[in-house]
Amino acid sequence: MLKRKYNFKIQQQVYYGQLRDSNDIIEILNTKPNVVKRLNQRIFGQTPSMPTIYVDLSMINGQTKDLLDSKKFQTLSVREQADVIMASMIYLGKKDELGQPLYLITLWIACDLDRPDERQLFLNALTYLKKSRLGTHPITKAVYTTIRLLSYPIAHTFIFKLFKDESIIEDLIFKRKSCQTVEHEIATFDDNIFQSHSIFIEQTLHLPRGSRSFLVNGRILGALNENEQYTANDFILLDKHLSTTMNDRLICIVSKLELSNDPSQLSDLLMRISSIISQNNKSSSPITRKQIPHISSTSKAVLNLPAKQINEPAFLIEAILDPA
Numbered sequence: 001m002l003k004r005k006y007n008f009k010i011q012q013q014v015y016y017g018q019l020r021d022s023n024d025i026i027e028i029l030n031t032k033p034n035v036v037k038r039l040n041q042r043i044f045g046q047t048p049s050m051p052t053i054y055v056d057l058s059m060i061n062g063q064t065k066d067l068l069d070s071k072k073f074q075t076l077s078v079r080e081q082a083d084v085i086m087a088s089m090i091y092l093g094k095k096d097e098l099g100q101p102l103y104l105i106t107l108w109i110a111c112d113l114d115r116p117d118e119r120q121l122f123l124n125a126l127t128y129l130k131k132s133r134l135g136t137h138p139i140t141k142a143v144y145t146t147i148r149l150l151s152y153p154i155a156h157t158f159i160f161k162l163f164k165d166e167s168i169i170e171d172l173i174f175k176r177k178s179c180q181t182v183e184h185e186i187a188t189f190d191d192n193i194f195q196s197h198s199i200f201i202e203q204t205l206h207l208p209r210g211s212r213s214f215l216v217n218g219r220i221l222g223a224l225n226e227n228e229q230y231t232a233n234d235f236i237l238l239d240k241h242l243s244t245t246m247n248d249r250l251i252c253i254v255s256k257l258e259l260s261n262d263p264s265q266l267s268d269l270l271m272r273i274s275s276i277i278s279q280n281n282k283s284s285s286p287i288t289r290k291q292i293p294h295i296s297s298t299s300k301a302v303l304n305l306p307a308k309q310i311n312e313p314a315f316l317i318e319a320i321l322d323p324a
Contacts, residue, residue, distance in 0.1 A: 128235035218275030
């Protein structure tokens, strides 16, 4: 059933001759805000089998070097592990004419690229990639090295070709890098990186080994079921859904803060803000009554403001403030 406001606008456009029989009403409606072409329960709501879970991204100043020591990484808290992963993550993302843009959406893909079904999830995300950043973990040495050394257009093309024919690794690698450089990068690759990523996936994300999953601005969407497909169209739907929550006004505010000249750091900040806002979004989880602990009215921690008309009925409002 059409919303009344859309129904009225359609009638108005017909009256003024702006809509004709040759126009496709469905296609026109699909261009309206908050109208989506498809539904996906994993995106829009939580169920007992698909709970809404977020990674705590509130900690700052993670050290990239901690990723290279898997034994030390394992001893870190959940927040510390997430911060180290965030600080060390490498991304695929488009650049515009002015350089690297500020990304509103950040995707982390957790998959094993040696498995065809998990490789397909990565390719679907890569196909969708428009205004988002795509981070991957854990991934093969070749893909990891490609993302780290090559520009987005070359890395994007190479990864698609690599997945179709792994033999091109020696041929293409890095047209702008000498073969010796690439061979050296792969030969000296520190496997502790993948070990730390595996620890993060199992201990922090609580995902079973071999599962497919991804995170969007700190929200865990997964693990995907065995036969569940998540296509490029689903990523587009996720993008549109998030865009209704995180609008351009937020980007403008973050840009004006002048906290950093590095768009990557500001994109990390947007990712943290989005995670916090989404976790506190009342529409995403059922509202439950919270019991307030009883505090004596004579306590110095309580400020009582009596009603102006003490002989008449009045509302009792209890406000709890953080003195910090």
